[in-house]
Amino acid sequence: MKVAGRESVLPELQFLPDPKLVQLSQHLLWGGVWSMRFIEHHLDELRDDYGVKAFDVVVPTHIHDDHTCGIPHLQRHHGTKCWALKEVGHVLADPAAWASTPGLLEKPICIDRWLTDGQRFVWQEFELEIFSAPGQTEFHSVCAAVIDEKKVAFTGDNYFMAEVDDAGETQTQPFEPTVLRNSFQLEMHRRCADLMRKIRPDLICPGHRDLPPCDSDAVDAYCDFIDRKDHVFRQLVAKPANHFIDLFWARLLPYVAVVAENQSLEYRLLLRNNHDRTILYEAQLIPPSGWRTTAQFSALKLEPAGRGELKFKLVSPSKADNVRRLLTAEIKIDGVNQGQICEALVTVRQE
Numbered sequence: 001m002k003v004a005g006r007e008s009v010l011p012e013l014q015f016l017p018d019p020k021l022v023q024l025s026q027h028l029l030w031g032g033v034w035s036m037r038f039i040e041h042h043l044d045e046l047r048d049d050y051g052v053k054a055f056d057v058v059v060p061t062h063i064h065d066d067h068t069c070g071i072p073h074l075q076r077h078h079g080t081k082c083w084a085l086k087e088v089g090h091v092l093a094d095p096a097a098w099a100s101t102p103g104l105l106e107k108p109i110c111i112d113r114w115l116t117d118g119q120r121f122v123w124q125e126f127e128l129e130i131f132s133a134p135g136q137t138e139f140h141s142v143c144a145a146v147i148d149e150k151k152v153a154f155t156g157d158n159y160f161m162a163e164v165d166d167a168g169e170t171q172t173q174p175f176e177p178t179v180l181r182n183s184f185q186l187e188m189h190r191r192c193a194d195l196m197r198k199i200r201p202d203l204i205c206p207g208h209r210d211l212p213p214c215d216s217d218a219v220d221a222y223c224d225f226i227d228r229k230d231h232v233f234r235q236l237v238a239k240p241a242n243h244f245i246d247l248f249w250a251r252l253l254p255y256v257a258v259v260a261e262n263q264s265l266e267y268r269l270l271l272r273n274n275h276d277r278t279i280l281y282e283a284q285l286i287p288p289s290g291w292r293t294t295a296q297f298s299a300l301k302l303e304p305a306g307r308g309e310l311k312f313k314l315v316s317p318s319k320a321d322n323v324r325r326l327l328t329a330e331i332k333i334d335g336v337n338q339g340q341i342c343e344a345l346v347t348v349r350q351e
């Protein structure tokens with residue numbers, strides 16, 4: 001994808017033309033190479049050029065705002081329903097709580113139907129399947145359906161093409177984006193590879209850029225990229241690799257909260273064990289001054305690859321200061337203090 005820049009000698013419009021929908025087959029319109037985010041006049045294009053009369057359902061592939069910012073508008077003005085994979089929907093429905101993951105639309109999105117990993121669901125004459133596909137972000141799904149006799153995979157931001165140098169020859173190969181801040185453990189991308197092998201799409205519709213070539217060789221190249229990336233990460237970090245890769249082995253919810261004076265608030269500390277042995281996690285919250293809590297460690301034992309959570313109840317100060325303040329979680333692994341590993345932001349506001 002070319003992007004206009006300071007050195008560009010060509011006009012901006014050549015790089016950033018008005019996005020246009022692309023009709024791929026009788027029942028399939030795709031956002032096109034330049035699809036960057038929802039723009040209201042695209043609804044006119046759908047009506048005027050393609051005879052679309054209603055905007056019935058939207059199924060977001062993942063949580064990023066370039067894919068979701070039009071949903072509140074569609075819900076408010078067109079009665080559109082939002083169906084989402086559970087892992088995607090719970091973030092969209094409560095973005096303040098999940099604001100430690102980047103790229104969220106601040107406005108909560110009402111989820112009208114919660115879908116589960118591997119669920120088949122029907123819309124009009126089409127049967128679709130949705131799968132959890134933690135790729136560019138942990139909170140990502142891939143949708144698949146047979147449309148006009150082709151197996152189509154809607155891959156969001158999980159499957160893109162890049163030019164690579166292969167022994168002096170430039171080749172275009174598929175890759176899976178890696179963004180550590182979006183939450184990443186090595187098995188997440190292996191799951192994405194397995195999923196593409198399982199779907200075996202005839203056509204891949206990505207969230208941006210060109211339609212990638214799609215055949216078994218292309219899917220093999222995508223899976224091979226993920227294998228090689230796994231290998232490189234393991235070379236770069238100490239063991240156990242996931243412990244040093246995963247920025248979110250501990251996550252506090254809600255990340256952003258605004259409360260009244262003397263209000264009680266419950267925090268959830270989500271923990272996941274990246275070690276190859278059972279671990280005893282102990283944690284305590286360190287709130288801003290004036291907050292009341294039980295200042296002692298709570299404990300949770302997790303098996304390898306296990307996930308769990310600890311809950312903490314706090315009461316806000318009796319005097320509001322309207323200042324956003326930091327609250328942290330201090331965590332021990334098998335009795336060894338790791339320090340204040342994760343954080344949240346809280347404001348006590350005068351009512």
Ligand SMILES: [Zn+2]
Nearest residue numbers: 064066157207
């Ligand atoms: Zn995107």
